[in-house]
Amino acid sequence: SVVLSSWGESTGNKSVRGLVLQYAQQMPHRADFNGWVSIEERNEYRLSLASIRELATSLGMIHQNKTITEEIEKTSSAFHKGFLRGFFDADGSVQGSQCKGVSVRLSQSDLKVLKAAQRMLLRLGIMAKIYTNRRKEQEKLMPDGKGGVKLYHIKPQHELVISGENILRFHNVIGFADFDKMKHLGMLLGDYKKNLNKEKFVATVADLVEDNTEEVYDVQVPGVNAFDANGIVAHNCGEQSLYPYESCNLGSINLANLVKRKADGQFEFDWQRYEETIRKTTRFLDDVIDMNNYPVPEIDKASKESRRIGLGVMGVADLLYKLRIPYNSKEGYEFQSKLAEALTYYSMEESVALARSRGEFDLCSKTEYPDAKIPVAGYYEKPKGVHYYDWDALITKIQKHGIRNVLTTTVAPTGTLSMIADCTNGMEPTFALVFEKRVTVGRFFYTNKIFEQVLRENRLYSDEILAKIADNYGSVKGLAEIPEWIQNIFVTAMDIHWSDHLMAQAVWQEWIGNAIAKTINMPNDVSAEDVKAAYLLAHELGLKGITVYRDGSRHTQVLHMTSENAEKTFDVSPSAHLREYITKSIKNQYIRNQVNNALELKIPDEPMMESPIKEEVREEMLCPTCKNNLVFVEGCSLCIECGFSGCTSG
Template sequence: MATAYVDYFPLYIQTGIEAGLLDPELATFDLARLAAAIKPERDLDFAFLGLQTLYDRYLLHIDKTRFELPQAFFLRVAMGISLKEENREERALEFYELLSSFRFMSSTPTLFNSGTTRPQLSSCFLTTVDDDLSGIFAGIRNNALLAKYSGGLGNDWTPVRGIGAKIRGTNGESQGVVPFLKIANDTAVAVNQGGKRKGAVCAYLETWHMDIEEFLDLRKNTGDERRRTHDMNTANWVPDLFLQRVEAGGDWTLFSPDEVPDLHDLYGAAFATAYESYERAADRGEIRVFRRVKAVDLWRRMLTVLFETGHPWITFKDACNLRSPQQHDGVVHSSNLCTEITLNTTVDETAVCNLGSVNLVAHLTGTGLTAAGLDGELLRDTVKTAVRMLDNVIDVNFYTTPESERANQRHRPVGLGLMGFADALFALRIPYSSDAAVAFADSSMEQISYHAIEASSDLAAERGRYQTYDGSLWSQGILPIDSLELLRQARNGDLTVDTGKELDWDVLRVKVLRDGMRNSNVLAIAPTATISNICGVSQSIEPIYRNLFVKSNMSGEFTVANPYLVADLKARGLWDAVMVSDLKYHDGILSQIDRVPADLRELYATAFEMDPMWLIKAASRRQKWLDQAQSLNLYMSAPSGKALDELYRSAWRYGLKTTYYLRSQSATHVEKSTLQGTDGRLNAVPVAAAPVAATPTPAPVASPITTSAVPATPPAPAPEVPMDDSLLDAPAVCLIDDPDCEACQ
């Protein structure tokens, strides 16, 4: 293959250009030099699911005949991102090394389109919809244009007036925001992402909006279908004042935004002051449309509908804004489709984010297959190159709307995240439900954050600061870890966040003040639903869902086994046909298989076996290092009103900016019908040989990171608000393999 790739690569570029698929500029590279540097042995690093996903979804084809090989694919992506570099070949090879080694992977839109004739490389777009017909339909039109080239969409619909509000032009009354959400939903279905996957959009609404109760019902399977959006995600944009009213047992007033226009742009103490002023004005009869409810009743309904339908998600307005580096230049009005992006939007600016993820498990040190910790120098090298790649995306990007180009060029935000967190824990022999796992979440994110901020500052020294740098938190020497204090002050100290650190942040703070920043935002943890498959590692920061399960995506259904567990069972002489049968019967859960030693059951505990507070606690430790947010799924094996109330108020109190899906036990299980004969063998789980793995783990070894045993009780929850558990008896519907999250990565 080394010889074959050398001969093939120039012909491949020529074929792609002639077919109108590749940018003719690629032919101006030194193709012989690039082809000679290809590492064909890395084709063997793919697991089957990863290679099949690449073949079905990413490799270029002419009339469905693939002509792009895996290493050519990585090199094509690297070349596309290098187009405006001075030393293009050197940078292309640097970028190729990162991608082909699986140390870092760009997001799906970048992989789809880099080096092509339509290089739309950005992952996420956030828009604000204006409160008139031209603004509403301009927003829907922009959704279609952005979705066409593989973008995931987050829409801020809060400015649109509520039901009963006066329409001056006709002297009539508004039907509210819901009919327009229905149109946005149908647009997302009609405009799929380049024929490669369905369009994906999430609508955000603030909790004080007059239509919030109808908004909560959008995903229900009952009611008027004209007021339902079964294909669109929804999310609550929750101000701190609302949760403070919940805890105080107070009332909550719903308004139409046309009568309280400044609430949309206010947060923190300023929002509370204005909101309470409007409440007094309503009491005096000075506001035409409003309604008063018990805050706890609305909160109860929000959680009930979240459990029943998986939507709307719970996201926190004040945490997003008070810690935003860009609060001098606007307001964060929503997150994105996957709740990790928190950027300012206006009617004139569509926020854009360019994503990629570090493969954490590829940066572990140790001898042989025994992991000992993170290789700091390798991680720094990876992050430095990755941030450069993400910054390059902004300049080579194809923009489908002027609003998105304006915002991206002015602020230059990027979002570096991570994947393979669960794999890293397996290799380090750390159970997810432990203080040691929380500490590793903290230290690993601190290192990535430090190196990413340093890399952006280096780029600022080389290429110049982003246009709106002056006045930002960066320009004031306030780094993400420092902005926690702004949130703490706004909440009068009501914040439960560990502020410990290991690195010398004073040195970095001085550097940022001296050299500036190239990017307004640098960090965000996306779901990595697809790119983690390519790399053969666990998704993002997720705990393992099952040790044996069927994964369904647009490439088909794949039986997936945890290769770390398989390696451990083999090392102990326990991997046999009976074990395979037992794993299938118990849906990949070890707790009911007596043959499995207790230490392995603890290490390989699945998402629904752990208290979700461990997810909150680890996420809190990561969030302190992030200038944006993280896609955080929460898992509950037995949801109840009390448990949901404690969980989501804890997420707020622990300083999280957003949450994502609430997962329940109704997700896909391994089909027991795939058992063959009586030996319990699975097609995709051979008994004679271990499954291919990026870094399979041998017998357990001690980890220097493990500092304590799993505590007998999880962290203390927030104070309880009584909930009506009888409202939470319907089955949840959100699945583990929801394809929408592929819109980010």
């Protein structure tokens, strides 16, 4: 069996032994297991248990090889936390003061062990720095345990140091079981009068050295669709699932322009122009495949074998404003569903027409198209009586002529494109009707052009009302000066309950071949259970991927609130349409309960207190072009000042 040893009678020593005994008693043990046994003459306590030996052996730890093995580094995040807590309890220390700087340190002679601990910490979001040769290798006279001294060879000592905001995360995520160390760290953190230095998680590449040739691998973790790349969580694009070497070939139609005025002066959607635009852009994207210059032959081959295109939309919110349809209403959902169905139907029909003149895509015979199956969920999941188009006739055409493109539609991030086109992003609601910009000569307001026109037509436009809207999270909700009908139609991302963001994405996803880029905006006070419920609901709705964004979670708000008076004066609740869906469609009782519990309006026991200290904005949250704040919209970091977009695909 393995023998664990502990020395000392301090509160910290006792707290560690107590926790170890608690865990040991949960492991397989004999009836006569006595826990810690005191060795009085050595001021030592020992605990022996065969189960601990078996656990250590399974993790590659054997006698004379007490190290952090590959097996340990492959364990879960929960195991990482427990292992590192024990490691720092045994060999770690808390040092410093607010004046000199607080740090958590770990000293070892084995540099490989420190580097492994550094990687494990990084996987938990904690950056640590290693300082080598803090103590030089040397020969030194030391007590020999027999009353004399002896010359010993002393190995070099290295030190791992955790500092800045990383010590707060260490305290919250790992901590110490040693009560004295944990108390000391908590007191030092509590004494801070200013914010801890922000960690930028940036490493400088010192040199690139050619080191032979090795095979590389395309990693896939089904379900999670992310993997740990030496401490960095890596994942792929969400809305366009590609086979090896395929390329993104995307285009977006500005729906806000496809309207026409009726006799009464109101707008209606121009379905004929929409169809014409879909057909033309489908042909355009197919042409791009042949005209493109590809960087490597493999991409050229794969792109032409499947001829995947991603025709999508932008300006949906602006279109709904013009049509006076509330985004998160039953009418809004039904209208968006028809838009999505038309997009895929006409693009696929045009792709069949292309197949007749140019030929089907090379891999068509190896797909399910010849078997009269299509990758459109709405065709199978919605009753045929509510379909707007004759899908059976289209499937017959595909069986007869084939189809030119394996998939034709997606809704991609349109950060840059929508800036150029001066419309709202993708199928997203607008993030703010009014936001402000402060410069040396004064305060200027940027206003959604359709909303501004409505304000002027109703004699509501003024700098005072714009300031009120900007200070209300860019929303008109709850403002007495704004008529109720305007409040109902001109909704923003923060006006819409997170569950209705999912519902809006779902009505598009039913008809879109690929996936959809969509941000699920959640308020700052949501819990982990709420986020869990969001994912459960997303799965029930048939979504292929979502991006959850909790307001304020990135040290800067989702909206560009430059005013110190910015305050949200309204609450949001799920729409009746969403409630009806949950009641009628979610059969799993556990999922229904989880979702319904999360949808209940939670009134906090105490008002949330804001920190009086203004947080420093991280460098990565500043625009690299103009250094103004970035906002997070539709999965992209955008600058509303100069138009920079973190999504290079547009």
